[in-house]
Amino acid sequence: MRSLIALTCVIGLNAAHSAPQVVADDACPKHAVDMAAYATCDGDKVAQSIHSAPRATFPRAESVPLAKRTRLGIYADALGAYRMKSSDPENVILVDVRSAVEVASSGRPSLLDFHVPYNDSRPEAKIDKHGLSMAVSASFAASLAHRLESAAIDYDAFIVLICRSGEDSARAADELAELGYTHVVSVIDGFEGDVDKDGRRTVNGWKNAGLPWLAPGVIAARMDEQRSN
Numbered sequence: 107m108r109s110l111i112a113l114t115c116v117i118g119l120n121a122a123h124s125a126p127q128v129v130a131d132d133a134c135p136k137h138a139v140d141m142a143a144y145a146t147c148d149g150d151k152v153a154q155s156i157h158s159a160p161r162a163t164f165p166r167a168e169s170v171p172l173a174k175r176t177r178l179g180i181y182a183d184a185l186g187a188y189r190m191k192s193s194d195p196e197n198v199i200l201v202d203v204r205s206a207v208e209v210a211s212s213g214r215p216s217l218l219d220f221h222v223p224y225n226d227s228r229p230e231a232k233i234d235k236h237g238l239s240m241a242v243s244a245s246f247a248a249s250l251a252h253r254l255e256s257a258a259i260d261y262d263a264f265i266v267l268i269c270r271s272g273e274d275s276a277r278a279a280d281e282l283a284e285l286g287y288t289h290v291v292s293v294i295d296g297f298e299g300d301v302d303k304d305g306r307r308t309v310n311g312w313k314n315a316g317l318p319w320l321a322p323g324v325i326a327a328r329m330d331e332q333r334s335n
Contacts, residue, residue: 170294174272176279180291184312187266187293191217198264199257201250203278204297208270209322212298215268216318222250224269224278247281254287264289271296271311 164186167179174181182190191198195217202214203224214221226243243249254265265287267275272294279290297319299311313319 165294171272174276174292174294176276176290176292177283178279178288178290180289181294182266182291183295183310184268184293184297184299184315184317187268187291188215188217188312188315188317190264190266190291198266199254199259200266200268202297203246203267203269203275211322213313213319213321215297215312216320220250220253222246222253224274242277246278247285250278250282251285251287261286262288264291266291266293268293268312269296270298271300271307 163183165181165183167175167181170181187200191200199219200215200217202209202218202221204214204221205223205225206221209221223243224246226241254263259265265282267278267282267290269275269278272292275292275296279292282290293312295310295312297312298307299314300307300309302308308314
């Protein structure tokens with residue numbers, strides 16, 4: 107069963123406004139949020155939220171940079187993705203598509219369902235002003251589709267993809283769309299966010315929004331524990 111809140115936004119029904127339900131501050135580290143009316147809708151595309159500060163957004167395609175647009179045209183910022191996932195964790199699937207190198211160096215969202223890299227690091231990878239040099243994984247779409255099918259996740263489920271800053275997740279979303287997945291959401295600001303004028307990733311993104319995440323050391327410890335069991 108799809109997320110009622112997410113489904114409401116995608117098919118253009120009105121979100122409920124009658125009795126806002128505010129979750130505790132510890133659920134959203136910086137701000138309590140109104141879960142009952144977190145978005146308005148325009149046609150079949152998700153528009154913008156209304157009762158949160160800072161606002162979670164589900165932007166229209168024309169407001170998304172060309173490099174971050176997808177065939178399906180369904181987007182969320184990091185806070186919007188968090189609210190979708192936390193409001194219906196069983197029916198909204200959050201997938202990190204960054205490389206293993208990126209996850210190991212910067213951490214990952216704590217609500218993650220799957221980690222399936224869209225990029226593989228090249229043997230000759232170098233760090234430059236654009237980040238780590240990567241090559242697209244030829245097995246990405248098939249690998250993720252297999253994991254979704256193994257978990258009995260339908261083609262019309264809400265699949266939320268997150269990368270570093272929203273470009274790889276867009277391309278990954280296109281590959282899933284080609285396989286027939288109809289509600290693939292790309293997180294436009296990603297896990298680390300866009301760069302500021304000084305070249306640092308301080309503008310937006312999952313970590314900068316204060317959303318729950320696991321540090322690299324915690325991830326490594328959990329992996330060691332799983333291997334030992």
